[in-house]
Amino acid sequence: MLPDIENLLKLQDADKEIRRLQEEIAELPKRVAAIEQKLAGTKAQLERAQASVKADEAARRKQETFIQDFRGKISKYRDQSLEVKTNDQYKALLHEIQFAEKEIAAAEDKILELMLNTDAREKEVKLAQAELKAETAEIEKEKADAHQRTGEDQTQLTEWRAQREQLRGGIDADLLRHYERVAKFRGTGISEAFDHKCTTCQVMLRPQTYNEVRTGQHAVLCDSCQRILYFNPAHELAANKPVAARPRRHHPKMDAKQAWYYRGEYGEAGETYLCFIKNQGQSTRRVYDVHNGRQVGDILIREGEYHAAFPEDLADAIRLNGSWDEADLEAWGALSKPQAKVLLTTCSITFVLEGHSLSWGTRFPSFPGVAV
Numbered sequence: 001m002l003p004d005i006e007n008l009l010k011l012q013d014a015d016k017e018i019r020r021l022q023e024e025i026a027e028l029p030k031r032v033a034a035i036e037q038k039l040a041g042t043k044a045q046l047e048r049a050q051a052s053v054k055a056d057e058a059a060r061r062k063q064e065t066f067i068q069d070f071r072g073k074i075s076k077y078r079d080q081s082l083e084v085k086t087n088d089q090y091k092a093l094l095h096e097i098q099f100a101e102k103e104i105a106a107a108e109d110k111i112l113e114l115m116l117n118t119d120a121r122e123k124e125v126k127l128a129q130a131e132l133k134a135e136t137a138e139i140e141k142e143k144a145d146a147h148q149r150t151g152e153d154q155t156q157l158t159e160w161r162a163q164r165e166q167l168r169g170g171i172d173a174d175l176l177r178h179y180e181r182v183a184k185f186r187g188t189g190i191s192e193a194f195d196h197k198c199t200t201c202q203v204m205l206r207p208q209t210y211n212e213v214r215t216g217q218h219a220v221l222c223d224s225c226q227r228i229l230y231f232n233p234a235h236e237l238a239a240n241k242p243v244a245a246r247p248r249r250h251h252p253k254m255d256a257k258q259a260w261y262y263r264g265e266y267g268e269a270g271e272t273y274l275c276f277i278k279n280q281g282q283s284t285r286r287v288y289d290v291h292n293g294r295q296v297g298d299i300l301i302r303e304g305e306y307h308a309a310f311p312e313d314l315a316d317a318i319r320l321n322g323s324w325d326e327a328d329l330e331a332w333g334a335l336s337k338p339q340a341k342v343l344l345t346t347c348s349i350t351f352v353l354e355g356h357s358l359s360w361g362t363r364f365p366s367f368p369g370v371a372v
């Protein structure tokens with residue numbers, strides 16, 4: 001991996017961490033503000049309840065004054081009634097006394113009503129006071145936590161920013177400018193190329209682009225999202241491991257790196273073995289005479305997967321199992337027959353017909369010296 005790419009990956013980590021810390025620092029006062037708002041609501045509720053209790057007390061005092069006034073009047077009317085001369089005057093005073101007594105009874109009812117109301121209000125006040133106490137304690141704790149967290153975040157942020165500056169200094173200026181421009185618009189500026197794709201935008205890469213990323217000679221961009229691409233060999237290795245660990249498959253893998261086919265007729269050559277090898281987005285084809293093991297014609301190289309690149313060769317072909325080194329293949333095709341026999345024996349190649357019970361010896365003339 002290019003040192004610039006390694007530094008860009010570290011820079012991306014630093015950028016992510018800086019963003020996370022900034023978001024957390026911005027979030028803490030919002031949380032405190034939300035609790036403060038709740039606290040203000042409880043305070044207002046308490047104030048309303050307390051004001052209501054006061055209003056009730058004032059109303060009660062007013063009714064008590066009222067009662068005292070009427071009691072004074074009744075006493076005065078009783079004194080006057082001792083001195084009246086006529087029956088009409090006496091009746092008039094009695095009427096005044098009865099009226100005052102009714103007013104007193106009404107005021108006493110009102111006072112009772114107010115007292116009941118005050119009991120309920122006082123309960124509300126006590127409840128609101130308890131809530132306020134709990135919420136105040138909560139907000140104090142929250143504030144202290146937020147303060148501490150902000151302090152820690154700020155320290156980390158300073159460290160990350162310093163690290164970021166150091167990393168920026170170690171990256172090619174043009175590449176850094178490109179990374180920062182893409183990151184500004186897309187959130188990230190670098191992306192892993194894996195399994196022929198850009199793993200961020202999920203668009204397939206051209207075979208040549210993918211090869212360039214794999215070889216890591218220079219920085220390569222994703223044609224689709226413009227992110228700088230990198231290749232992680234460890235990732236590919238890990239992805240391939242479970243495949244190797246699986247139980248052996250009866251059928252050959254369709255997308256294997258190397259594939260062997262048998263054809264009963266192949267132009268003038270007659271019975272042949274075809275070997276296709278996939279390499280860096282290209283496919284090579286080798287043809288061998290079944291009877292003597294010699295290579296027929298030249299090695300053909302075409303772009304893309306061999307299924308797509310050599311469809312005419314696969315039309316009537318039977319898939320076989322087999323795997324050789326490319327060097328062995330080269331040697332085998334070039335050797336004269338007796339030498340080829342020896343090489344075949346040392347390579348211990350096995351061909352198994354897929355889905356057919358045919359074996360060497362019967363259907364296929366075989367290469368002398370090959371153990372089946």
Ligand SMILES: [Zn+2]
Nearest residue numbers: 198201222225
């Ligand atoms: Zn992309």
